[in-house]
Amino acid sequence: MAQSKQGAALDRKKLLADPIMVTTIVLLITFLTLFVLYPLAILLVDSFVGDGSFGLSIFKRIFNMPSFTKAIGNTLKIGFVVGIASTLIGLLFAYVEVYVRMGKLTGGLFKVVSMLPVVSPPFVLSLSMIMLFGKAGIITRYLLHIYDNSVYGYWGIVIVQTLTFFPVCYMMLKGLLRNIDPSLEEAARDMGASRFKVFTSVTLPLILPGLGNAFLVTFIESIADFANPMIIGGSYDTLATTIYLQITGAYDKPGAAAMAVVLLCITLMMFGVQKYYLEKKTAATLTGKASRARMLIEDKSVRLPLTILCSLVASFVILMYICVPIGSLFPTWGYSFFPFTFKWYQLVFTRYKGFKAFKDSFVLSFISAPITALLSMIISYLVVKRNFKGKGFIEAVSMLAMAVPGTVLGVGYIRGFAGGVFHTGFLEELYGTAAILVIVFVVRSLPTGTRSGISALRQIDKSIEESAYDMGANSFKVFMTVTLPLIKDSFLSGLVTSFVRSITAISAIILLVTPQFLLITVQINEFAEKGSYGLACAFATILILITYGAVLLMNLFIKHFGTSKALKED
């Protein structure tokens, strides 16, 4: 089939006849190369030749630091424990939601739990953990009269991370369980298996790859987490905090680069397993939708203990989240609680430039959100609906960004852009500007946006866009008049998600922010580090209000102007 090139050549010609499309692809590839691949590449270069000669000397040096090897052990241990714990708790919640008849109240609790991590800054739970269980904790000191409890360290991180990440597992596993055809389990039950036996012999094997998937996703999140170990880790350092200290404390940039490479390798490995092995397996074992609704478990001996257990956990999580706003009203953190006062808020806005911090964070996130949303929709459109050379590259790199911990990206940007690209001075001006902060925000939120865009687009029949194309619309017109309106909901939620992610981000940004910008998250981190929890809580509360407001606004908007509504109305 020697001529089989003609088709490809024609496809290429048709593509080239479409300048907007070509420009978009070229710009995208440039953007991804420059701001995702290049910073990672420079880390490699740095860590192999950073001290002038090519070799492993920098790696030898860092692996000789006891603090570093210890951090690796700590990180893996925490990732492992948090992964397992989150997966199990997530499974419990998912199982109860899908299989057991729940009251309204329990259902409400479940909904709140699944929402909270989306709208909260990452370190909220650390703050409330300290507030409830620390040395001067409300529960430990005043209820239990334990005066020397320390939450800082291993257990603190494990508990906080588990409570932060299990809702994600819960949502993932819920989807999987929903897809199991109830008749499979009914058949086993029919043949005489007990409910427990059905769970272990049918349900569990079916979702085993899914459990592995949830574990790995949490594992990656956990070892990439910077904010919680920073605030509640105490002297228990993880890789993310070690790298941060290596740069900000020891000023050892090549060393930090090499450490970042090590961290990146770990996450990439896990990501590879998750993406190419488990995700496929999950899809393979659970194809199609459940054919009928499932008979919910009514049996009180099963129902009561499970719902009570879940409700307790859920209430505890919610309590933890509420602590922060309440804590911001205490006159002296940990010692006197009444009367409630607004003095921290006053201080925030008078002495600590609160207004500037909110403005800076808000404006930067507000700029990056639409860019991210649009970019991720364009990428999803190209990946799902179009065929061209370089598509694999675009897809792979935007997914790769998901596996890159923020700290690694931060170090990569420092090494890659301070002094210009490849230290040539090219694009040197970028470093330290608002632009690079916006770019970091965009890169950090791009993978989630792209993923949701891709799944939204997969639902749209390919022929709808083809019909528009056939009617005479070029690709730009098709995208603007058909694709975008049809995924308006997904676009809106991408907009808000990336706004929330940006305004609550810290891991990469803390390395890159220059004194002329005050970011809320960085402020919270600073005050929490110093032990000024009242101020940290006040900052965090306002941040929660902003993000919650944004999410509310989005839901309102979708309700009134969303696609689903537009299609229903008379």
Next chain:
Amino acid sequence: MEKVKKGVRLDHISKIYKDPKTDKEFYAVKDTSLDIEPGSFVTLLGPSGCGKTTTLRMIAGFESPDEGEIYLGDEPINELTPDKRDTAMVFQSYALLPHYNVFDNVAYGLKLRKVPQAEIKERVSRVLGLVELEGMESRMTNQLSGGQQQRVALARALVIEPSVLLFDEPLSNLDAKLRVTMRTEIRRIQQEVGITAIYVTHDQSEAMALSDNIIIMSKGVVEQMGSPQEIYYHPKNEFVADFIGEANFLPGDYIGKPGKTIVLRPESGYLADEGGLPCKVVLSAFMGSYQNYHVMVGEHLVKLQEYNPKNKKIYNVGDECCLVFEEANVHLLEA
């Protein structure tokens, strides 16, 4: 619609796909040449997977041929993207734009062509009249029945006055009755407008009812192109004979034509006590308008349908009798 009618010519067209499982390349369409007359209604007919949709999509421009050239009129169009081709397609799933109402769906192509507002209004209402959807302009598309959606899809394709209309199994989502009504509509409109139409289906009665010419495809290759009568009475090979209607195959030796194969349609033969080929009845069933027989002629099974069974002698299973047909009523194939 004062347009020069254009035909479509496929010149040695092939399309090669990779099997996603084995990664092996295969011809979805192989070395296909067709000449479709301007203004004619042509059907692509064949079993599932034979390459009908692929052929149609190459004409529309969604797929690029790996070999050969496609002409619209005299113009080669291989390098044109779908939006630049003077074709309009009616999709199996209708593919209406769900966020637009009927009017905007139909007007979409005109707006892209920057037709003035007043003319858009006029042309849309004219074409909606043609497909009998007046007064539905402001309905959303999901408030229409399947048949109405199909008519919107047709109107949308017609309104831009393309040189060629392409249909990919447009009726397969409709119920049997509506299918018959709609295909009559499509034929009426096509003749009224006088446009060239290429229609993909795997329903042979649809093909028969609609077409000036039928193209029979199998495994990526065109087996025969001809009028419905030609295809039915003079099939080029056993595949075509068997695919269109029912056919019995008997060796030519029975009528003294060794080396040929007799194609006998079930309605072209009958049973009698004597005078033809001796046979034995193995199935005899009353079907209302006809009596259905299976008889064995030697080791060959022959299926027959005798119409108006009321006035005829009925043979029962096990009866020995004769199969009678006239030579003028059968077709001979080179074996």
